[in-house]
Amino acid sequence: xxxxxxxxxxxxxxxxxxxxxxxxxxxxxxxxxxxxxxxxxxxxxxxxxxxxxxxxxxxxxxxxxxxxxxxxxxxxxxxxxxxxxxxxxxxxxxxxxxxxxxxxxxxxxxxxxxxxxxxxxxxxxxxxxxxxxxxxxxxxxxxxxxxxxxxxxxxxxxxxxxxxxxxxxxxxxxxxxxxxxxxxxxxxxxxxxxxxxxxxxxxxxxxxxxxxxxxxxxxxxxxxxxxxxxxxxxxxxxxxxxxxxxxxxxxxxxxxxxxxxxxxxxxxxxxxxxxxxxxxxxxxxxxxxxxxxxxxxxxxxxxxxxxxxxxxxxxxxxxxxxxxxxxxxxxxxxxxx
Amino acid sequence: xxxxxxxxxxxxxxxxxxxxxxxxxxxxxxxxxxxxxxxxxxxxxxxxxxxxxxxxxxxxxxxxxxxxxxxxxxxxxxxxxxxxxxxxxxxxxxxxxxxxxxxxxxxxxxxxxxxxxxxxxxxxxxxxxxxxxxxxxxxxxxxxxxxxxxxxxxxxxxxxxxxxxxxxxxxxxxxxxxxxxxxxxxxxxxxxxxxxxxxxxxxxxxxxxxxxxxxxxxxxxxxxxxxxxxxxxxxxxxxxxxxxxxxxxxxxxxxxxxxxxxxxxxxxxxxxxxxxxxxxxxxxxxxxxxxxxxxxxxxxxxxxxxxxxxxx
Numbered sequence: 001x002x003x004x005x006x007x008x009x010x011x012x013x014x015x016x017x018x019x020x021x022x023x024x025x026x027x028x029x030x031x032x033x034x035x036x037x038x039x040x041x042x043x044x045x046x047x048x049x050x051x052x053x054x055x056x057x058x059x060x061x062x063x064x065x066x067x068x069x070x071x072x073x074x075x076x077x078x079x080x081x082x083x084x085x086x087x088x089x090x091x092x093x094x095x096x097x098x099x100x101x102x103x104x105x106x107x108x109x110x111x112x113x114x115x116x117x118x119x120x121x122x123x124x125x126x127x128x129x130x131x132x133x134x135x136x137x138x139x140x141x142x143x144x145x146x147x148x149x150x151x152x153x154x155x156x157x158x159x160x161x162x163x164x165x166x167x168x169x170x171x172x173x174x175x176x177x178x179x180x181x182x183x184x185x186x187x188x189x190x191x192x193x194x195x196x197x198x199x200x201x202x203x204x205x206x207x208x209x210x211x212x213x214x215x216x217x218x219x220x221x222x223x224x225x226x227x228x229x230x231x232x233x234x235x236x237x238x239x240x241x242x243x244x245x246x247x248x249x250x251x252x253x254x255x256x257x258x259x260x261x262x263x264x265x266x267x268x269x270x271x272x273x274x275x276x277x278x279x280x281x282x283x284x285x286x287x288x289x290x291x292x293x294x295x296x297x298x299x300x301x302x303x304x305x306x307x308x309x310x311x312x313x314x315x316x317x318x319x320x321x322x323x324x325x326x327x328x329x330x331x332x333x334x335x336x337x
Numbered sequence: 338x339x340x341x342x343x344x345x346x347x348x349x350x351x352x353x354x355x356x357x358x359x360x361x362x363x364x365x366x367x368x369x370x371x372x373x374x375x376x377x378x379x380x381x382x383x384x385x386x387x388x389x390x391x392x393x394x395x396x397x398x399x400x401x402x403x404x405x406x407x408x409x410x411x412x413x414x415x416x417x418x419x420x421x422x423x424x425x426x427x428x429x430x431x432x433x434x435x436x437x438x439x440x441x442x443x444x445x446x447x448x449x450x451x452x453x454x455x456x457x458x459x460x461x462x463x464x465x466x467x468x469x470x471x472x473x474x475x476x477x478x479x480x481x482x483x484x485x486x487x488x489x490x491x492x493x494x495x496x497x498x499x500x501x502x503x504x505x506x507x508x509x510x511x512x513x514x515x516x517x518x519x520x521x522x523x524x525x526x527x528x529x530x531x532x533x534x535x536x537x538x539x540x541x542x543x544x545x546x547x548x549x550x551x552x553x554x555x556x557x558x559x560x561x562x563x564x565x566x567x568x569x570x571x572x573x574x575x576x577x578x579x580x581x582x583x584x585x586x587x588x589x590x591x592x593x594x595x596x597x598x599x600x601x602x603x604x605x606x607x608x609x610x611x612x613x614x615x616x617x618x619x620x621x622x623x624x625x626x627x628x629x630x631x632x633x634x635x636x637x638x639x640x641x642x643x644x645x646x647x648x649x
Contacts, residue, residue: 054546056545056546059545061545062545065541065542065545068538068541069538069541069542072534155402159373159374159400162374163379164373164374164375164376164378164379165376165379166376166559166585166587168587179566179570252534255534255537255566256533256534256537256562256563256566257566258533258559258587260374260533260559261374262372262374262402262532263532263533263534265530265532266530303538303542304542304545307525307527307539307542307543307546308542308545308546310525310546313498313526313527313528314498317498
């Protein structure tokens with residue numbers, strides 16, 4: 001009976017299912033850290049499958065394309081991660097992506113220059129975040145439902161602002177942000193995404209604000225008793241999340257040179273999936289920005305591979321659904337642990 | 338006797354004169370879009386408002402934003418408002434049927450706009466008014482055959498999987514290929530959910546996957562233009578001809594500039610106009626044809642100047 005050698009805290013059931021009874025304890029101990037990195041394992045598996053099954057998958061150009069494709073969702077997911085760490089959600093990011101692009105383009109149409117229009121667009125996002133945060137703090141209602149409400153509200157405002165039309169960006173040079181490349185191969189939006197993740201990770205692990213975010217997710221009462229500024233931290237998380245969604249909306253508008261009210265539809269769920277896939281918990285207090293990078297990249301690689309391998313669309317959706325279930329299962333299994 | 342008859346006629350005439358404008362002024366239409374956030378709906382609404390002004394119609398619009406469940410409840414809201422006519426642009430052809438049945442049972446005639454319901458649903462509707470998405474797909478198929486000389490590799494970027502427009506535009510394109518006996522290779526049919534940005538990323542992957550593509554069919558102009566951005570980013574403009582559906586201004590301009598090759602122009606404004614006329618006819622108890630088609634116009638580099646003014 002090799003399972004008598006298991007350290008306390010390990011879960012024999014999990015490993016037995018995975019590896020069977022006769023697995024060597026040393027191998028198990030070596031594999032143990034991977035349990036916390038479902039996404040990384042998935043990514044490695046996908047990379048192996050991809051390189052074996054498609055001749056073009058592992059080319060630098062394709063890999064860079066994948067990063068470019070997911071960078072916008074990635075920026076949204078970073079903000080969502082921040083809120084998830086506090087055990088909260090923002091469902092209004094979908095509407096904010098469209099709204100910020102619309103505000104930016106309207107500012108350009110009304111004569112503001114490139115930088116001013118971007119600042120106005122970001123400000124619009126921050127304002128939505130502030131409203132979200134204030135309503136949640138004032139009412140104590142479920143943030144999921146509150147932000148679903150503001151999502152609809154912002155979407156309707158976007159529709160009225162555009163009269164349901166597509167708006168085209170007018171500021172010269174605006175396209176550089178979404179289409180331009182550093183050193184001729186790395187898109188600025190990818191650089192922005194990675195840079196933001198690194199900076200936010202630093203903030204999370206090295207500042208009082210960052211540590212307070214975790215405390216809010218883990219044990220708010222204890223945090224308050226030890227004198228941490230819980231309320232303002234929550235508010236700041238909402239504002240940051242919405243501002244990042246606004247930034248993503250501006251980058252998207254710059255990439256396709258136009259914007260519509262529903263430009264970000266689906267991103268509210270995709271950003272949560274990406275963050276949770278990376279290993280940020282739905283229950284708060286566990287996770288991080290670098291994990292979200294991995295989660296976002298896994299989603300991108302999956303989308304890319306499904307197309308490269310000519311998988312029929314119905315099967316594509318089955319694959320995505322299965323991965324999502326796997327992730328949720330892994331998250332709650334880890335939580336019980 | 339004859340005097341009495343004359344008098345009766347005069348009263349009738351007076352009534353007719355008195356009531357006809359009143360009836361027209363009272364014409365009320367309740368419209369449930371499939372998704373208001375689309376330029377074709379904007380053109381349709383413009384058509385309805387312009388024509389409605391002539392008839393003094395009061396028109397109310399609802400937008401379920403592509404949510405079939407919301408659409409059903411909005412149709413129910415319409416029914417409780419007791420308008421003369423309800424016009425519906427189906428999100429999902431089958432899901433909308435029970436709501437149409439309710440409207441018909443409440444005695445309110447229903448007109449389908451742009452996106453039709455199923456054969457079952459036709460029992461409860463008076464007419465379908467629109468350019469049929471099948472015809473648009475067919476028109477694009479014909480343009481592709483002509484542009485490629487009957488032979489080549491085609492990829493299709495579709496709308497949301499399973500939606501009426503998506504299914505019909507693909508089927509129409511395939512039928513055009515078959516009817517022309519063209520040897521087209523449809524390499525991939527991949528959805529981008531009517532999103533320009535998704536079309537860009539999907540096309541990027543298709544460009545990686547297929548070394549030689551002759552034509553791409555984006556099932557609406559925003560997606561065609563998104564695909565064009567991906568093609569530009571990989572410098573493959575010379576190789577690939579881009580086709581769309583809608584005839585929006587940006588696409589027509591791209592065709593004129595030589596960046597796009599063709600689009601099937603939907604005359605949505607006319608769909609709006611025809612809807613108001615049909616609604617008026619229904620209130621006058623006139624017969625209305627079960628299908629009223631607004632024409633689809635193939636716009637190509639050769640004729641783009643003629644159509645430019647109609648592009649929306």
